Amino acid sequence: MTATPLSDSLADAVLAGDRRSLARAISLVENASAAAERLMRRVYPRTGHAYVVGVTGPPGAGKSTMVDVLVNEIRAGGETVGVIAVDPTSPFTGGAVLGDRVRMTGHAGDAGVFVRSMATRGNLGGLARTTGEVALLLDAAGMDVVLIETVGVGQDEIEIVRTADTSVVMFVPGTGDDVQAIKAGIMEIADVFVVNKADREGADHLVQAIRASLTLGPSGPKALPSVLTTVATTGEGVSALWALLQKRRVDAAAERPARRQMLEESRLRELVVSRFRSSFDRAIPQEEIERLVSDLVARRTDPYEAAAELFERTLASEARKASAAERQRS
Amino acid sequence: MTATPLSDSLADAVLAGDRRSLARAISLVENASAAAERLMRRVYPRTGHAYVVGVTGPPGAGKSTMVDVLVNEIRAGGETVGVIAVDPTSPFTGGAVLGDRVRMTGHAGDAGVFVRSMATRGNLGGLARTTGEVALLLDAAGMDVVLIETVGVGQDEIEIVRTADTSVVMFVPGTGDDVQAIKAGIMEIADVFVVNKADREGADHLVQAIRASLTLGPSGPKALPSVLTTVATTGEGVSALWALLQKRRVDAAAERPARRQMLEESRLRELVVSRFRSSFDRAIPQEEIERLVSDLVARRTDPYEAAAELFERTLASEARKASAAERQRS
Numbered sequence: 001m002t003a004t005p006l007s008d009s010l011a012d013a014v015l016a017g018d019r020r021s022l023a024r025a026i027s028l029v030e031n032a033s034a035a036a037e038r039l040m041r042r043v044y045p046r047t048g049h050a051y052v053v054g055v056t057g058p059p060g061a062g063k064s065t066m067v068d069v070l071v072n073e074i075r076a077g078g079e080t081v082g083v084i085a086v087d088p089t090s091p092f093t094g095g096a097v098l099g100d101r102v103r104m105t106g107h108a109g110d111a112g113v114f115v116r117s118m119a120t121r122g123n124l125g126g127l128a129r130t131t132g133e134v135a136l137l138l139d140a141a142g143m144d145v146v147l148i149e150t151v152g153v154g155q156d157e158i159e160i161v162r163t164a165d166t167s168v169v170m171f172v173p174g175t176g177d178d179v180q181a182i183k184a185g186i187m188e189i190a191d192v193f194v195v196n197k198a199d200r201e202g203a204d205h206l207v208q209a210i211r212a213s214l215t216l217g218p219s220g221p222k223a224l225p226s227v228l229t230t231v232a233t234t235g236e237g238v239s240a241l242w243a244l245l246q247k248r249r250v251d252a253a254a255e256r257p258a259r260r261q262m263l264e265e266s267r268l269r270e271l272v273v274s275r276f277r278s279s280f281d282r283a284i285p286q287e288e289i290e291r292l293v294s295d296l297v298a299r300r301t302d303p304y305e306a307a308a309e310l311f312e313r314t315l316a317s318e319a320r321k322a323s324a325a326e327r328q329r330s
Numbered sequence: 331m332t333a334t335p336l337s338d339s340l341a342d343a344v345l346a347g348d349r350r351s352l353a354r355a356i357s358l359v360e361n362a363s364a365a366a367e368r369l370m371r372r373v374y375p376r377t378g379h380a381y382v383v384g385v386t387g388p389p390g391a392g393k394s395t396m397v398d399v400l401v402n403e404i405r406a407g408g409e410t411v412g413v414i415a416v417d418p419t420s421p422f423t424g425g426a427v428l429g430d431r432v433r434m435t436g437h438a439g440d441a442g443v444f445v446r447s448m449a450t451r452g453n454l455g456g457l458a459r460t461t462g463e464v465a466l467l468l469d470a471a472g473m474d475v476v477l478i479e480t481v482g483v484g485q486d487e488i489e490i491v492r493t494a495d496t497s498v499v500m501f502v503p504g505t506g507d508d509v510q511a512i513k514a515g516i517m518e519i520a521d522v523f524v525v526n527k528a529d530r531e532g533a534d535h536l537v538q539a540i541r542a543s544l545t546l547g548p549s550g551p552k553a554l555p556s557v558l559t560t561v562a563t564t565g566e567g568v569s570a571l572w573a574l575l576q577k578r579r580v581d582a583a584a585e586r587p588a589r590r591q592m593l594e595e596s597r598l599r600e601l602v603v604s605r606f607r608s609s610f611d612r613a614i615p616q617e618e619i620e621r622l623v624s625d626l627v628a629r630r631t632d633p634y635e636a637a638a639e640l641f642e643r644t645l646a647s648e649a650r651k652a653s654a655a656e657r658q659r660s
Contacts, residue, residue, distance in 0.1 A: 037634050044632040058388060257627065264626040264633065265619060269610075271637035272644070276606040280599075289595060296594040297587065302374040303594065304367050307601035314602070315652075318645050 007035035011042035043140035050139035054161035057170030080112040082138030128159035173202035198229035283317035337365035341372035373470035380469035384491035387500030410442040412468030458489035503532035528559035613647035
């Protein structure tokens with residue numbers, strides 16, 4: 001909204017691959033700064049080249065270690081890589097800032113690697129949207145591969161991983177909850193399953209359980225996901241995983257337009273809704289919302305009636321703004 | 331929107347405690363039926379009495395078993411109880427419908443227990459909102475306690491549990507990911523921590539890890555959460571858990587208004603946004619969105635510009651609708 005020439009020069013610096021500018025641009029996006037939209041508009045036409053891989057799975061599956069070793073593989077192949085670690089850390093533990101410092105120290109000084117941790121709480125733009133925009137920024141800055149690591153298997157994580165070109169879902173044997181974990185809403189988004197810590201007892205059983213659950217599903221036009229075993233701490237199986245991901249990068253090119261179409265549509269819808277949210281915040285003073293809410297708590301009104309009124313008033317406020325702009329123009 | 335006398339009589343039947351009507355009302359809410367709003371408006375003034383307890387934790391923590399045993403405790407105390415099992419099941423496994431059939435069979439025929447499983451995928455109203463409305467329906471139908479069980483520790487689950495008066499977060503020892511699990515964004519919402527399967531090795535260590543992480547946080551005005559151990563399969567510790575939850579029910583009464591205020595505000599905001607979403611869907615034909623999205627995928631336009639245009643058109647469409655209604659009135 002607020003057009004600052006600053007965001008234009010920042011965008012150009014990001015496109016030129018300047019790391020400090022990239023970090024600043026990501027912060028603008030994370031803080032839902034007014035300059036972020038202008039910045040994103042400027043970099044957007046130069047995006048769409050990076051191969052985005054999502055890595056998810058329950059806590060303790062070894063995702064951070066896996067991403068670390070994958071970065072080595074990718075760098076060994078001569079490509080640059082950006083890492084987005086989505087870290088649903090509570091405010092108690094210091095959160096993402098600490099994470100940036102303690103993680104990926106092995107890649108410090110490598111200009112071909114850019115790591116960014118993102119906190120889930122207090123994320124003003126909505127987590128899936130922000131993650132998608134940060135991936136676009138890394139893409140614009142020239143990263144060949146973007147790895148998005150998310151903890152957990154909640155709906156929010158699923159949304160994030162859906163923005164990836166290829167999704168890796170990790171499991172670990174021996175937690176005794178194989179079937180429940182597999183049930184937990186991620187079968188449909190996984191392109192590749194990884195059973196990590198495969199030197200533990202129960203790994204074979206888990207691989208079989210995953211395979212069995214896959215054959216239960218409707219086959220459809222999409223190829224069945226692969227199931228691999230790894231030991232990320234020793235690097236075992238990680239080269240094979242990256243080779244498979246590279247194969248999918250080529251194979252998926254054909255099916256990508258449909259997937260891209262779906263992703264761009266949900267991105268677009270969220271952007272429209274976020275415009276409404278801003279408009280609502282401008283139209284209705286917080287004190288008034290609080291007064292209404294007190295009435296709700298006391299059951300003096302109902303939320304449906306209150307919502308209808310607030311919606312009408314937001315529209316009326318936008319209409320007044322538009323006609324004022326119209327008068328100014330004429 | 332569409333005012334049907336049917337939803338009024340359904341609402342009255344729910345308020346009278348009719349189970350079949352309650353099940354139908356929940357389906358209306360889940361399917362975001364036009365009649366749902368009128369129904370909810372009618373029952374809302376009669377809500378606010380039930381004690382809502384959220385139970386969450388990673389897959390395999392034993393939540394279903396725990397809820398089952400808690401239901402026995404609650405019934406033994408003479409109170410009625412509704413259970414909402416939020417089940418993020420993939421379409422592969424048949425989902426919530428199957429869940430209803432295989433679960434809680436021990437309570438079949440007990441008119442003081444009402445169990446409803448809810449699928450997370452394809453939920454039209456937004457999962458947290460729908461869960462909140464179903465809890466209101468159970469409250470309106472006269473349930474003294476409502477237990478909401480959610481799988482996973484994602485942001486969506488956190489939103490659901492935030493709607494509860496008291497939140498129980500379950501863990502299980504021996505998965506080797508204690509610290510990561512505790513980090514995973516749920517410390518701030520938990521009122522009570524339960525280490526279940528406490529007969530397993532590592533239970534004491536896990537209790538200590540949870541306690542240690544709690545003392546790291548800012549103390550604030552809120553009392554520190556309790557940490558309990560249970561073995562839900564044998565019922566060990568579950569009476570103590572319910573006793574603690576009962577104590578919190580009374581103690582929390584003082585702090586509840588602030589919490590209720592916050593919850594009602596987020597419910598209200600979501601209702602306003604959902605009105606905008608409906609308005610958007612009426613204003614913009616899907617074919618047009620798809621055409622725009624093709625332009626986005628080809629980078630012929632950018633999503634920010636496209637979103638601005640769609641937002642303006644949604645507003646214009648609402649303005650036309652309003653002035654048409656105005657003309658009809660005069």
